[in-house]
Amino acid sequence: MKTEYDLIVIGGGPAGLAAATAAYDQGLRDILIVERDRFLGGILNQCIHTGFGLQEFREELTGPEYAQRFVDKTLEDGIPFLLDTMVLAVRPDRTIVAISPKLGRLELHAKAIVLSMGCRERTRAAIMVPGTRPAGVMTAGTAQRYMNVEGYLPGHNVVILGSGDVGLIMARRFTLEGARVNAVLEIMPYSTGLTRNIVQCLDDYGIPLLLNHTVTSVHGGKRVTGVSIAQVDDYRRPVPGTEREIACDTLITSVGLVPENELSKTAGVQLDPITGGAVVNQRLQTSVPGVFACGNVLQVHDLVDNVSEESQRAGRSAALYVQDKLPQTLRSIRVVPASGIRYVVPQCVDVTEQTETIKLFMRPSDVFKGASVELRTDSREEPLAKFRRSRLTPGEMVVLTVQGTVFAAVEADILVGVKVL
Amino acid sequence: MSTEVCEITCIVCPTGCKVRVVREGSKVIEVSGNTCKRGETYASQEAVAPQRTLTTSVKVTGGDFALVSVKSATLVPKARLFDLMKAVQKLRVAAPIRIRDIVVHDVLGLGIDLVATRTVRKTGE
Numbered sequence: 001m002k003t004e005y006d007l008i009v010i011g012g013g014p015a016g017l018a019a020a021t022a023a024y025d026q027g028l029r030d031i032l033i034v035e036r037d038r039f040l041g042g043i044l045n046q047c048i049h050t051g052f053g054l055q056e057f058r059e060e061l062t063g064p065e066y067a068q069r070f071v072d073k074t075l076e077d078g079i080p081f082l083l084d085t086m087v088l089a090v091r092p093d094r095t096i097v098a099i100s101p102k103l104g105r106l107e108l109h110a111k112a113i114v115l116s117m118g119c120r121e122r123t124r125a126a127i128m129v130p131g132t133r134p135a136g137v138m139t140a141g142t143a144q145r146y147m148n149v150e151g152y153l154p155g156h157n158v159v160i161l162g163s164g165d166v167g168l169i170m171a172r173r174f175t176l177e178g179a180r181v182n183a184v185l186e187i188m189p190y191s192t193g194l195t196r197n198i199v200q201c202l203d204d205y206g207i208p209l210l211l212n213h214t215v216t217s218v219h220g221g222k223r224v225t226g227v228s229i230a231q232v233d234d235y236r237r238p239v240p241g242t243e244r245e246i247a248c249d250t251l252i253t254s255v256g257l258v259p260e261n262e263l264s265k266t267a268g269v270q271l272d273p274i275t276g277g278a279v280v281n282q283r284l285q286t287s288v289p290g291v292f293a294c295g296n297v298l299q300v301h302d303l304v305d306n307v308s309e310e311s312q313r314a315g316r317s318a319a320l321y322v323q324d325k326l327p328q329t330l331r332s333i334r335v336v337p338a339s340g341i342r343y344v345v346p347q348c349v350d351v352t353e354q355t356e357t358i359k360l361f362m363r364p365s366d367v368f369k370g371a372s373v374e375l376r377t378d379s380r381e382e383p384l385a386k387f388r389r390s391r392l393t394p395g396e397m398v399v400l401t402v403q404g405t406v407f408a409a410v411e412a413d414i415l416v417g418v419k420v421l
Numbered sequence: 422m423s424t425e426v427c428e429i430t431c432i433v434c435p436t437g438c439k440v441r442v443v444r445e446g447s448k449v450i451e452v453s454g455n456t457c458k459r460g461e462t463y464a465s466q467e468a469v470a471p472q473r474t475l476t477t478s479v480k481v482t483g484g485d486f487a488l489v490s491v492k493s494a495t496l497v498p499k500a501r502l503f504d505l506m507k508a509v510q511k512l513r514v515a516a517p518i519r520i521r522d523i524v525v526h527d528v529l530g531l532g533i534d535l536v537a538t539r540t541v542r543k544t545g546e
Contacts, residue, residue, distance in 0.1 A: 045539070048476050048477070048492075048538065049476045050474050050492065054434050054435075060474075061538075062492055062538040064490050064520075064538045064539035065520065065539070147478075148478055148488065148490065149486065150487055150488075151480060151488045176475075176502065178506070194437065195435075195437030196431070196432040196433075196435060196437050199432050199437075200473065204499065303435065396435075
């Protein structure tokens with residue numbers, strides 16, 4: 001088997017397929033996609049609801065339909081891919097060790113690598129929910145795979161902990177399949193899910209959303225028999241006297257996503273402690289030459305459309321890197337989160353001879369109404385740029401399109417912060 | 422006839438605009454708060470007769486996937502969603518199925534088709 005490639009893309013989900021096909025469009029032909037599941041398209045295969053593609057394709061698609069467009073493009077381009085193949089390590093010299101039932105142990109090498117492994121759900125263990133350890137406690141994504149890919153209904157009487165989008169979507173899915181969803185509990189005073197999902201997944205079916213609530217204990221021997229829930233105070237501690245039990249056979253957790261960066265670590269890529277993903281520039285280059293990162297492995301997105309856009313940039317950059325066509329960097333400017341902003345990606349912008357428009361992705365640390373997001377430097381009184389937003393919330397990523405001239409004009413770090421008007 | 426005001430959160434896109442609809446019986450008089458044309462269409466309909474796209478899956482025999490994901494080709498009256506689900510749960514379809522194929526014609530005589538949103542190949546193909 002061939003072992004040398006111009007570009008290897010790790011992960012054949014939405015990010016990997018967008019990166020690979022964009023690299024192809026940039027003129028690269030020697031590409032390989034490595035996917036650990038038995039199909040391309042990644043998590044979109046189990047996201048059978050609509051809501052995908054409004055930005056990328058100007059129409060509303062289901063997850064499988066969205067995936068199919070990129071799968072079709074991959075097949076049309078004739079880009080080879082390995083399924084059922086798990087990458088075990090990426091070395092800093094861009095050697096990849098992978099394993100597959102068909103091919104055994106593989107050692108591949110590439111001139112450039114795109115890391116597009118996606119993210120993983122936090123589990124009950126990650127948030128340390130006390131109680132017994134019966135069957136029937138699972139993440140929303142696991143339940144979604146059971147129901148939408150494998151064809152099993154994993155419970156009949158459900159409580160959902162966490163109001164992220166997957167949890168909300170699963171509340172509706174369980175309900176439609178005839179299960180009872182007692183409540184969705186959210187420890188924060190606001191939901192991190194999109195408003196439209198609260199409306200069409202909970203309100204439509206009369207499912208209560210209990211804000212400032214959490215599960216204090218799981219009950220049951222072999223199978224879940226119920227959960228204790230309680231209200232929490234401002235410090236997210238259970239309030240004595242508010243505890244009550246809900247009988248159920250299933251506890252679904254939807255308590256956040258974590259970028260899956262084990263391979264980035266073996267590659268020696270510098271990670272951002274806040275995003276959990278790589279530190280990158282606007283070309284999605286990591287700290288390791290020739291290694292690029294995009295999609296949910298870089299930062300957890302709300303919309304796959306943003307994943308595709310980001311990953312296409314990564315794919316193009318990787319192709320340009322192989323072709324030795326990336327513009328020369330004159331200087332690097334760090335983009336630093338300031339008050340009200342939790343993180344910004346990219347973490348640095350490389351200034352070159354050409355000025356280019358830069359997209360900054362970020363999450364606010366709190367809910368703000370009637371605010372503006374401002375770019376500043378320490379040395380100047382006036383902001384370099386400001387963007388008004390009627391509402392900011394941690395659940396919704398903020399995307400700012402910044403003129404390249406802003407970066408060309410400064411030498412020092414740029415601070416990105418929220419100013420309430 | 423008296424007018425009634427409905428506060429509707431638009432679900433057309435992730436923005437989630439709060440739309441205010443004034444109606445007189447089943448006649449929409451005024452729509453405000455929306456930021457696009459689609460929001461106006463959605464809210465006007467929602468105030469009078471709510472509709473949703475149904476997405477679910479149908480069991481497949483002899484395919485490389487156990488299920489084929491489907492969506493209603495047109496909007497379904499919200500009150501009929503569970504009737505449709507019950508009808509769909511009993512169904513079995515044989516592979517192969519191609520994306521955009523009509524999996525079920527005219528469910529429950531409502532004039533609504535269910536369309537495949539993924540391709541399922543025959544086992545071993």
